[in-house]
Amino acid sequence: MNEENQNLADGQNTGLKDAQSSALVAASAIIIFSAFYWFAQIQSVLELLELAYG
Amino acid sequence: MSELIYNFAVWVDDTSWSTMLHESYYMYNWVESTHVLTLMISLGMLFLIDLRMLGWAFPDVPASKIADRLNIPMMVGFTVMFITGILLFYAVPVRSVQSIWFRIKMVLLVGCAINAYLFHKRMNESVSSWDNDAKAPQRIRNGAMLSLGFWTVVVICGRFIAYDWFDCGYPQPAFIEFVAGCVDGQTRF
């Protein structure tokens, strides 16, 4: 019984670790992509403004 | 009255900042985008509060808690929308003030404000008796339904402002010209 409970706890712990690591990977990818995307957008806006207004 | 409003709009249009905003390469687009995207904060919170009153969202969270906690981000969102809305009007004042959709939107916004005041007043007076109920009493639910309806039409009217079906610059029936406040012989549109 104790071994079963232990196995259940280990399984839940592994499930949590799996969920955490997948969240870390996905969230990092999203944050890094967003940073690059918005930097590129702002750069292109600044270049266009420079072109338009000198 | 129409002439007074038109003259005021022409005066605003003649200011240099109005022209700069209207003719700017990106500023008008950024202001408009901010106005639309802030919907997520202002109307998002408001709709969640209304849906709670109807029992369709967060039924097991006390209604007063939802209304109270989501009120601040809602008001922050509305403040931003109010400021960007004024800027959008300031950029194109003549066309805005003579747009039927703009006028309906402004009337409905006043209606929304009155409805919100009455809603909060009634809620604060009676909430202790139904706070933990999944659905609010009928009067409160009516207020929530009105709020949802009014704001939906506000968004639709806001979207329709961009269309020129009833603009004063084109020949319109007399009723439309009256409601839109078109002025005979006006040179600015």
Added chain:
Amino acid sequence: MPTSILGPYFRTIVTVAVIAAALVFSFTYARDGVYVEIQPLFEWMETTWFGYVGKTWGAAFATIQAGHLIGLAVLGGCVLVSDGRLLGIVLTDVPHRIVVDRADAVFFWALATLLLTGVFMACGVAMKIYYLPVYWYKMLGLACGILFHYYVRRPLVAHELGSINPIVLKMTAIASILVWFLVAATGRWIGFSG
């Protein structure tokens, strides 16, 4: 306890594989092939009833677009409330399980509304959006958002908040807000393009 064929870190491996596949697809010629293949689909979309109504009656298109904005507002509200709770900003005295689950229920209906109204609008301007890069960024963001929400975020917050690494939790909440904001912003930019 039985484990999957990929071991105990099944979800992580699938997440990495999907991100890698998306990067490979985006930066290789595989994208061009698919892009050409789907053009007949977009040409067909314009010939559907949705496409006809959207092109013929501007009022119908604008009304559906307003419905899209309402859906956006409700989805944004759900995301902000749910992720605000995870960040410890909003409704902190309500158990996170209740806030997240209830927000999720409304999120589903808001997403359904957005998808339905989005398809209608897409049919009306199919060939315009086919050639718009910003539309494809939006679709990428949408796919990413849906996958992230249901495959990564939801299983994570199913656990007790206290047992989750606080940095991972905050990163997840911030990424969720970022991805849905990206979808909304690129959607707005479609209106300024073309």
